[in-house]
Amino acid sequence: MSTTYLIKNVRVLGGEPTDLLLRDGVIADLGGRAASASERIETIDATGLIALPGLVDLHTHLREPGREDAETVETGTRAAAMGGFTAVHAMANTEPVADTAGVVEQVWRLGREAGFCDVYPVGAVTVGLQGEKLAELGAMADSAARVRVFSDDGKCVSDAVLMRRALEYVKAFDGVIAQHAQEPRLTEGAQMNEGELSGKLGLTGWPAVAEEAIIARDCLLAAHVGSRLHVCHVSTAGSVEIVRDAKRKGWDVTAEACPHHLILTDELAATYDPIYKVNPPLRTAADVEALRAGLADGTIDIVATDHAPHPHEDKDCEWAAAAFGMLGLETALSIVQATMVDPGLLDWAGVAERMSFAPARIGRVADHGRPIEVGEPANVVLYDPAARRTVDPTESASLSRNTPYRGMELPGRVVATFLRGRPTVLDGALV
Ligand SMILES: NC(=O)N[C@@H](CC(=O)O)C(=O)O
Numbered sequence: 001m002s003t004t005y006l007i008k009n010v011r012v013l014g015g016e017p018t019d020l021l022l023r024d025g026v027i028a029d030l031g032g033r034a035a036s037a038s039e040r041i042e043t044i045d046a047t048g049l050i051a052l053p054g055l056v057d058l059h060t061h062l063r064e065p066g067r068e069d070a071e072t073v074e075t076g077t078r079a080a081a082m083g084g085f086t087a088v089h090a091m092a093n094t095e096p097v098a099d100t101a102g103v104v105e106q107v108w109r110l111g112r113e114a115g116f117c118d119v120y121p122v123g124a125v126t127v128g129l130q131g132e133k134l135a136e137l138g139a140m141a142d143s144a145a146r147v148r149v150f151s152d153d154g155k156c157v158s159d160a161v162l163m164r165r166a167l168e169y170v171k172a173f174d175g176v177i178a179q180h181a182q183e184p185r186l187t188e189g190a191q192m193n194e195g196e197l198s199g200k201l202g203l204t205g206w207p208a209v210a211e212e213a214i215i216a217r218d219c220l221l222a223a224h225v226g227s228r229l230h231v232c233h234v235s236t237a238g239s240v241e242i243v244r245d246a247k248r249k250g251w252d253v254t255a256e257a258c259p260h261h262l263i264l265t266d267e268l269a270a271t272y273d274p275i276y277k278v279n280p281p282l283r284t285a286a287d288v289e290a291l292r293a294g295l296a297d298g299t300i301d302i303v304a305t306d307h308a309p310h311p312h313e314d315k316d317c318e319w320a321a322a323a324f325g326m327l328g329l330e331t332a333l334s335i336v337q338a339t340m341v342d343p344g345l346l347d348w349a350g351v352a353e354r355m356s357f358a359p360a361r362i363g364r365v366a367d368h369g370r371p372i373e374v375g376e377p378a379n380v381v382l383y384d385p386a387a388r389r390t391v392d393p394t395e396s397a398s399l400s401r402n403t404p405y406r407g408m409e410l411p412g413r414v415v416a417t418f419l420r421g422r423p424t425v426l427d428g429a430l431v
Pocket residue numbers: 061093153154155180277278279280306308309324325326
């Protein structure tokens with residue numbers, strides 16, 4: 001018989017303290033004490049803690065198959081659990097690329113075997129991410145992995161005809177195309193945000209228009225064919241404006257912002273420390289402010305981590321040679337607290353919407369992103385917003401160490417994560 005958990009005095013979505021009973025994989029009681037004397041009960045004193053629905057990441061790089069030196073499904077989902085996630089979408093830019101039913105089923109199965117977090121593989125839009133020929137989207141949708149999110153992330157589907165066809169194709173199974181918006185010709189050799197600073201530092205610039213031009217085009221295409229578009233890692237104020245306008249028109253467009261784009265700016269490139277090299281690049285303080293405002297007013301639907309592990313030999317080198325990307329799973333909730341909750345831009349119900357309910361809806365995941373109510377699956381995270389911690393990369397559950405928050409003091413700590421009533425994290429440590 002599985003253990004029943006009685007979580008006492010917990011503030012569900014930041015509300016008034018109550019008790020929560022997790023039994024047989026579901027939320028069995030809320031407020032009352034419906035535990036029977038015969039069962040094995042663990043009581044958790046959750047005074048001061050907040051309960052949120054298990055977080056759902058729509059954008060995670062797990063690196064398996066192919067780059068198990070950077071991350072595996074097991075290590076990546078351990079990091080996810082430590083960050084309060086109960087479901088992650090695993091991006092398709094693996095080796096081999098997740099562009100067939102076989103590969104997505106392999107990733108899905110590895111996730112189930114590891115057992116830390118449900119893994120929903122993202123299918124590639126084009127064969128080998130080459131941007132030339134559509135991958136077998138239907139076969140991936142029909143596979144055991146039931147793929148609904150398709151993306152060439154890491155690369156942009158820049159060909160307008162291919163993008164149009166992909167948007168049309170996924171309508172048959174209610175899929176969505178998640179676009180990595182980067183006009184390739186405008187970003188050849190790009191190293192950091194294009195601006196005064198890129199000139200001064202002598203690094204090739206990555207202009208905002210390279211992102212915004214693709215987002216504008218794709219919003220128009222999605223509206224034209226009546227399909228769903230999701231925009232990955234929105235990073236500029238202009239992009240927020242374009243998405244806001246598309247939503248005003250009633251188009252089926254959703255967008256994500258990454259924690260690092262909510263807190264870090266392009267000025268960090270002046271350190272020439274490749275820990276700050278990411279795609280799209282860190283932008284200006286004005287962009288950061290626009291992203292926070294867009295996330296607060298719902299223009300940006302969700303926070304997604306873009307957790308991008310890289311081994312030290314791909315990061316500890318000169319800026320121009322280093323890989324793009326940074327870790328995100330274990331620090332996402334703390335960064336959202338620091339940038340959105342503590343400044344009063346978002347309450348905890350708003351965080352639940354943007355980090356659990358909405359990503360589950362966009363990914364068409366049925367068992368996650370559910371309200372904390374009796375009868376719902378017991379996917380729950382307990383979080384201590386009053387805690388403070390200094391980020392130590394060597395303590396990460398990820399195989400990689402490329403966190404940009406090294407040495408920073410961040411607010412909040414994930415105390416426990418429950419996946420279908422079973423703890424994956426307890427007392428802040430993996431179970
Ligand atoms: N974000 C990044 O800088 N890198 C990602 C690819 C991507 O998300 O575009 C990666 O796979 O490393």
